[in-house]
Amino acid sequence: MNSLANLRRLLWGVALVLAPLGAGAETMSTIQHGDYHGWPDTYTLKNGRVELSITTAIGPRIVDFRLTGGENVFYLRDAELGKTGEPQWVFRGGWRLWVAPEQKETTYEPDNQRCTIEELKNGGVRVTGPVQRGAGIQKSVEIALVPNEARARIVSRIKNIGAQPLNYAAWSLSVMRPGGRALAPIDVGDPSAFFDTRSLILWSYTKFADPRYSFGDRLVQVDQAKVQPSPAGVAGRRPDESKIGVDTWQGWAGYLRGDVLYLKRFPHEPGGAYADGGATVEIYSSAEFIEVENLSPLVTLKPGDEIVYPEEWSLFSGASIAPDEPGALRDLDKWLRQSPPVTP
Helix, strand or coil: CCHHHHHHHHHHHHHHHHCCCCCCCCCCCEEEEEEECCEEEEEEEECCCEEEEEECCCCCEEEEEEECCCCCCECECHHHCCCCCCCCCCCCECEEEEEECCCCCCCCCCCCCCCEEEECCCCCEEEECCCECCCCEEEEEEEEECCCCCEEEEEEEEEECCCCCEEEEEEEEEEECCCCEEEEECCCCCCCCCCCCCCEEECCCCCCCCCCEEECCCEEEEEHHHCCCCCCCCCCCCCCCEEEEECCCCCEEEEEECCEEEEEECCCCCCCCCHHHHCCEEEEECCCCEEEEEECCCEEECCCCEEEEEEEEEEECCCCCCCCHHHHHHHHHHHHCCCCCCCC
């Protein structure tokens, strides 16, 4: 990775540090804290449109995001609710912050210990996890709700707390309730350009003919409701598991369940080096749940440096997206225009 690319990425992070999350925004959300399914001291942000809950018992992890009066769009595994302190990494569900590339020793370091939390002047919170010695990092996440909108701002930070340089990307994983349809854009460039290519990344356990997938020219759709459960007792990778990635520069991914659309917006860095063959969006699906994932570029962090990765989540009720690609693109345009892009 050349020095100019590293400088650009570090300047991106510095710019965000100098302009804190929600600086100058009117404070209109409220903060409550209490027990959430057995996790004490869980903080819930409310602005009259949406509610978002962050547990401090583990993580950093966001365990609930919903329209006011609606249901949690995230999936949580019942058997793992309210528990802490396990010696191994535990799935649980909700939203989590990982580091890529995916490695057992670093990505899967346990995040089962208590976090610290600080209330911010903009009505949001900053949650900081304990040091992860195996990965050489410390994670923190700043969360705030946009006043009068069904939208949340998330800024993830991954700091190198060791003595050696590290090469990581921020990896944002939203575990969604089953029964919906994930949507990821595919880019179309200049047809006359010799090297204007685009990538569809397939994991080794992914099958092209799987009925959950609908591959278009400009959109990939993954219908979790079409996933067939695996036979009981299957060891290792199960037949119901599948994963794909795309190298889109468009900076969004979505999930429609019923008439509620969850839309993620995040920055893309042209020319940035991305993990997993260049994937900026990844969709993992199984019979139990589906994940909508997005990644930052890989960054070489010197000791004390940090990755700063912003994103925004919107929830739209009354959403309807046609199953065919032309109709889906037409319907998505309405919601994308109401969800502004996130730029570095």
